[in-house]
Amino acid sequence: MNFAEALHYLSSLGHESLSIKLGLHNTKRLLHQLGDPQRFGAPAVQIAGTNGKGSTAAMCEAICRAAGLRTGLYTSPHLISITERIRIGGAALDEDVFAGCCGEVRAAAAHLAAQEGIYPTFFEQVTAIAFLAFREFKVDLMILETGLGGRLDATSVAAARTVALTPISFDHQEYLGETLAQIAAEKAAIIRPGARAAVIAPQPEEAQRVIEEQIKLAEVRRVDVSSCHIEHADAWGRFTFSYRTIRAHYEHIQLSLPGRHQLINAAVAIELCELLGAENLTIPRAAVAQGLATTRHPGRMEFDGQNPIVLFDGAHNAAGAAALRSYLDEFIRRPIVMIFAAMRDKDLTGLAATLFSAARKLILTTVDNPRSASIEELRRLATAQLVDDRIVAVAASPAEALHLARKLASPKDLICVTGSLYLVGEVKAVLKDSREAEG
Secondary structure, eight states: OOHHHHHHHHHTTOOGGGOOOOOSHHHHHHHHHTTOGGGSSOOEEEEEOSSSHHHHHHHHHHHHHHTTOOEEEEOSOOSSOGGGGEEETTEEOOHHHHHHHHHHHHHHHHHHHHHHOOOOOHHHHHHHHHHHHHHHTTOSEEEEEOSSOSTTOGGGGGOOSEEEEOOOOSOOHHHHOSSHHHHHHHHHTTSOTTOOEEEEOOOOHHHHHHHHHHHHHHTOEEEEOOOOEEEEEOTTOOEEEEEEOSSOEEEEEEOSSOSTTHHHHHHHHHHHHHHGGGGTOOOOHHHHHHHHHHOOOTTSSEEEOSSSEEEEEOOOSHHHHHHHHHHHHHHOOSOEEEEEOOBTTSOHHHHHHHHGGGOSEEEEOOOSSTTBOOHHHHHHHHHHHOOSSOEEEEOSSHHHHHHHHHHHOOTTSEEEEESOHHHHHHHHHHHHHHHHHHO
């Protein structure tokens, strides 16, 4: 199986966002058929939450690489290439290696379908590919970003002994529950008996009560994240801070990822990395500083180019949109041309109310996804939210939206691409193709 064949096979399983099937039975059977690659010997860290889990995972990976460890990072979704989801030592998995692992998973899935009537989903099979790759490269540590929820997410089969919960808020209610307590219960279930410790970010009171009950039930050590002491912030909102744990005092730590919300994620990452000492993995203070100063997390508060600068942020729920709006209000002094698309099953009214008024010029578009909100839906929201002279335009595709944004923006403006990681991915792909065409 080559890479193109692997992509064709995985796409035949149905669109990831529409083929979700929560539960661990199929994943366990699939991995058992593959020889349980998740149990090859490397410890695992699992991170769940509503917002910040991807940034925290990226920070942990950067810190551990700075400490000389060979890391295996698994995140979702990807922006341009599916290989981005599986990183070995900081690099996206080689396409040929991905295809080889996919071939093994496909054969195992076909066997289960024929013998047991089990049909693993897209996400379950990509998770299996990740574990095969981690075993093949003999990584020192697996860092797993939970895909959805926690209790029944495929990443939970790794039974990580070190876990973390980033801030929990409303998202994916159709799968996780309508109340914050129900959502928190699904995510907090990664705190299971047998785990060593759980790092807990500051939480809403309703979620905090659920987490405390789960910690008591699982009899797991709890590590609460404390506040960072801010020393400085540059013009783009990249913070320098100090942080004290029970073991050490970290001073003059510079964050490469912009935004005040990243301070919480950095504190969670620091606490997680300190706990890895129990796995016989040593993380020096210098590695913490180096890792946090060099972390990259594409598509999340990511700047690209200049004249005009493009800011990518896949804010797709209330908390993510609030973090982006706070960042724009605090640090961006340029007029904003906003390109916006979103999934129709999100809180579109809330996203519009939070984000649209930050833009001087707003461009609405739709992405190549069956869940994408139509331009007409978004136009109605813009009409309801914006009552002044802001320019509202529409574009049939992200490529057209980017072209229009560049026409409308002056060199000193900021183009903000937001509302969906799928939109971010499509715009980044357009930029990548144009740069490659230019040589």
